[in-house]
Amino acid sequence: MKRRHFLALSIATASGLTAGCKGIGPITDRWLEDSKYDETLSAFLITQDGKKLVVLGKQYHYIFDMPPQLRAVMTAPYRQKLDTEFIGFEAQGDTISGRYRMTLSRADAPPDSDARARALADGFKDEGHRLTERGTISGTRYLPSNLDGAQIPQAFNSAYRVDVTEKPSAVGKAIKLALSPVAVAADGGLAVMQLALFPIGFPILLIAMQRSASSGGSMHPAKTEGNGDSR
Template structure:
C-alpha cells in the first residue's frame, strides 16, 4: 500500500505542500493557477518623429504613442547630412510592461554601394559594423547598427494630416503585453506629442523632425516600416 494512502488527509496535505516547496526551488510549479497567455497586439503607424536635439524619438500609432530615448548614435545621425542613406526598422515586438514601459530592438542599415568613403568613415566611427545581407533585389555589403530601446507607451492624441506619414501601404507596430494576469495594467498617460502656439509639433517641448514614408522613392532600402531616415 502506498504511503500516501495510509496517511490522514492533513498529513497528505502537509507532504504535498512540502513537495511543492522543494520543487519550487527548481522553479517547478505545483500550483494550478495559470500565469496567463501574453496578449499580442498591433497598432497602425501614423507617424515617426524625433526631437531635433536627438534626445527623444516617438512612433505615433492609432491607439498609442511610443516614446523612447535616442542613443548617442541616433543623435549623431540626426545631425549628419547623409542621414537619408540610413534606414531604421524595429525588430519583432515591443515588450510592454504593466506600467506602460516597453523594451524593443531596432536596426539601422546602409548599403555600402550608396556610401562615399567619408560616409563609411562616419558610420564606422558612430558604431556601425560591416555585414553581408540579401534583401529583396539587393545583395551585398552593408554597414549595420543594432540597438535596444527603452521607453514609455502613451495614449494617442490626434495628429494633423500634415504630420502623418504617407506610407505606400499600411504599416503596423507589433507589441506583446506579457504581464496580463500578474496585475492590472496602469492607464496610459496622455502623449507628450503636442502642438505649440505656432502649430509646430513638439515632443516634450522640443520641435521634431519627421521620417518620410514609402512614397519617397529616394529610399535605398525597405525594411519593416517602409521608411527612410530623417530628412
C-alpha cells in the first residue's frame, strides 16, 4: 500500500512539474526570439594601418576587421565610383557580423579600361553589365565611450540609420559589453588602441541605409553629396 501511494504521489508530482514547464514555455520562447534595433550612424573611420574599420553609432560603437578586399579599394582609381552596401547585420553579445556588396557599373569601368583591369585584379567578378565583389565582415560591439571635445567628421548631411538583428544570448546569461576603446587624442582627433583614426569618404564605403518614410519604412541606400576621403 505504501508503495502504491508513493508511486501515485510521484506521478502526480511529475505531472505538476510538467504542467509548470508548459506554462513557462512561451516565456522562454520569447527570450529566444530575435529582435531588432535601429542604429543611427554618425561616422566611419579607418585606423592608420588600414586594418580596422570603426563605425560610431548612437547606441554602440563597432570595430570591424577590415577585409582585404575592402582595403584594396582604398587606393583604387575606381573607388569614387563604387556603390557599396552592407546588409544583413546580426549582433549577438559583443559580436556583430554582416555582408557587403560592392558594385562598379560598366559605364564606370568600360572594357579595356585601367579601372576595369584593376577591379578584376582586386577580385571583382564580371557580371556583364557590372562588376561585383561580395563578402562578409565581422567585429566587436562596444558601449559608446565619452567623446566630448572630439573633432568627429560629419559623414552625412542628415541622420542615417541601419537595422540590426539582435540574436539571443544563452539563457540566463546577461549581455555585458565593454566600453569602446575609441578615445580623444591630444590633437582633438580620434584614436583607437594608440592608432589614429581617419574618416572614410563616401561613396567609397556606403554602409548606411536610409529609411524612406514614403516607402513604408523600407531601406534604401543612402546617398552622400561631395564627401571625399581624407586619405
